Amino acid sequence: MAFNPKPDRDTVRFGKFALGLVDRRLTCSGQPVKLSSRALDILCELASVPGEVVSKDRLMEKIWPGRVVEENAIQVHVSTLRKALEIGSDGHSYVVTVPGRGYRLVGLENGPDMPAYSGSGDAPARGTTVAVLRFANLSGDSSQDYFADGIVEDIITGLSRITGLSVVGSTSSLLFEAGSGDLASIGRKLGCRYLVQGSVRKADNRLRITARLVESDTGVALWAERYDRRFDDIFEVQDAIAMSLIGALEPNLRKVEISRVRRERPNSLDAYDLVLRALSSMRTTMPTGAGEAIPLLEKALVLEPYYSAAQAQLARCFQIRFSRGGLNEADRATAVHYARAATRSDDATALGAAGLVIWFADPDFSDAFEVFHRALSISPSNVVALGNSAFAHAFMGDGKIALQLAQHALTVSPFDTLIAHMAIAVTELHANRFDEALRAAARAVEANPSFSVPQVLLTVALVRLGRIEEARSAAERVLNLDPTFTMPVWSVTVRKNPAVFDPMAQAWSQLATCS
Known part of the structure; x- marks a missing residue:
């Protein structure tokens, strides 16, 4: 498209069209375009303030002064205008509706919209x-x-x-x-x-x-x-629908981008690609993957010291290492440090991840729920914030809230299901609905077979249902994935409400006493 550095202020150009504001003449590639007088009035009014929103009230006042006209009259004439512009639009739409506000004329040469x-x-x-x-x-x-x-x-x-x-x-x-x-x-x-x-x-x-x-x-x-x-x-x-689409698009874009950086070996890694590579390593949520991710995230923070996504994921890595790698106090303190740093952002995903780390590892864990609330205020359909908040609420014994959050997460992203199903399993175990708990735990296992916690929840549900041999097999899988697992170790991070956790520990210990 060739732009004129000194446009004629009496002529507005967009695509193949030119509109003379003085002679009120519209042409397409030099040929006149026939418009109804009202449609032309609307076009001239939009063109008089190119790129800006013109309210319906203003159109009423300018085009039908002193008259009472139904609002749908504007829609009818805008529709007529759009159809007239289709002839030279090449698929573009030059008259755009701004919901709740009015209309704009876009695509102008040298305009703010191009x-x-x-x-x-x-x-x-x-x-x-x-x-x-x-x-x-x-x-x-x-x-x-x-x-x-x-x-x-x-x-x-x-x-x-x-x-x-x-x-x-x-x-x-x-x-x-x-x-x-x-x-x-x-x-x-x-x-x-x-x-x-x-x-x-x-x-x-x-x-x-x-x-x-x-x-x-x-x-x-x-x-x-x-x-x-x-x-x-x-x-x-x-x-x-918009919230559902946003909730589904974000995790799917993230998965696609992770696949991209795993395929490519770029000459220059920027902070974002480093975070994506780290997420790929972290997908098992086990200490080995966290250890691979930590140097990548540290490099990202060298490039961008206040990058909240890197801070939040680094917090997760150190929390994973703390909870499954020996309960090292330095790892716990580092996890909390980076999680607290990430809470200064307005990135809902970073806040959702940071909130869970604070809940797991910070003695003042009640702040986690304020962080979750902020995340969901920014993006009500953020799957990370929904799932992590549901998980924390489930272990606190807030079953109704946990189920609402988890079901919302599954609605907006039915394929990003791990932590939502874990939250449901914990809630159903606490409510003594063991069949439902088993189904949710099994779905969490399907979502990530390499993660030990869903297998723990599956084991507990099987014990509660009296299916001891199946429970033994599930417990063996837990220890194959995480040989260091014990209920006392797990209790350090999740035993916030003994009424929720202790029955799980009792079910696990029951396996040792069953002949």
């Missing part, structure tokens, strides 16, 4: 960058465009809170719609590695939302999900 492209027409890659494209409205009702745009805006806002992830602003990404062109080209133009595509279909009182995460260079789908909801309250549905 990326600063290089001479090749491509924006430079910016590390782990994602763009959420405009969701396609498949309802056959253009008045529903605002709903699709609102979901996209909410997803962008939520993803923007994730440290280590760069999110393309809506004014650029909403220029492209799912299926609007070559994905590799869109990715290069927006300077991003990943794209989120989606669609919205409304029929009667039902909504179907689809979303998928794709790699822009290859077009390979990395994750996909479908949501079917009732349409009773459009804004509640919009919020719920």
Whole structure:
């Protein structure tokens, strides 16, 4: 796209279009475009403040002064305007709905909404960058465009809170719609590695939302999900779906990025890639993996001394080493130090991880629940914060809260299930619902067969159900994974409420007394 360094202030240009503000004439590649007078009025009003939000009240006041007009009149004429602009849009949408606020004209030459492209027409890659494209409205009702745009805006806002992830602003990404062109080209133009595509279909009182995460260079789908909801309250549905998508996208992006850094050997490791490599080593949550991760995280903090994600994961590593590597006081103190440092951030994932370390290792562990609360205030669908908070509440005996948090975690990310199922197992054991505890523990084992704690919970549930031989086999697996495991050692970090922990210890000891 060729930019004019000295634009004519009486002419607004976007894509192939030019709008004369004096003669009120719209052209596309030099050819006149026919618009209704009201649609042209709206376009001129948007173009008079390029890139800014124009409220519906202002449009009413300017276009229908002194008249009482139904609000949907604006939607009708905006829909007409959008259809007229489709002829030269190349899949872009130049009139964007800002939910609850109004409309904007975007994609202007030299405007605030266009990326600063290089001479090749491509924006430079910016590390782990994602763009959420405009969701396609498949309802056959253009008045529903605002709903699709609102979901996209909410997803962008939520993803923007994730440290280590760069999110393309809506004014650029909403220029492209799912299926609007070559994905590799869109990715290069927006300077991003990943794209989120989606669609919205409304029929009667039902909504179907689809979303998928794709790699822009290859077009390979990395994750996909479908949501079917009732349409009773459009804004509640919009919020719920956006939160679900954010909750699912974050852990899936994290998994994809971990896979990427394991495949690649970059010439220069930055702090973010070091954290991803550390997470790959930590996946067993055992001391050996933690030991591999610690130097990577320490290097990350040399590069970025206040990097909260590195601080939180380093806290986890030292806590793992403390609880499963000999109860060394220096490891405990170091874990608490880094966890406390991470709580200075506004990264929900870092806060969720730091909160659990504080609960495990800090004598003043009650602060952990304030940290969890902050994390969930920032991002209510953050799976790390939900799962870790559920686990801590379960061992405190707060079963109702634990189940609510764990079920929410499983709803927003049904494949990121380890700690949520562990929390459910602990809660059900405390409530003497042993069949439910066994099912939850088995699912936690499936989620991470290399982690000893789910096997402990499985053993306890089997003992409580009187299935002693199966319990012995499960206990053997625990000791194969962690030869140092004993209930007294485990009690150092999780025995916050004896009424929850002591029956587990009694069940474990029962194996030694059964002939």
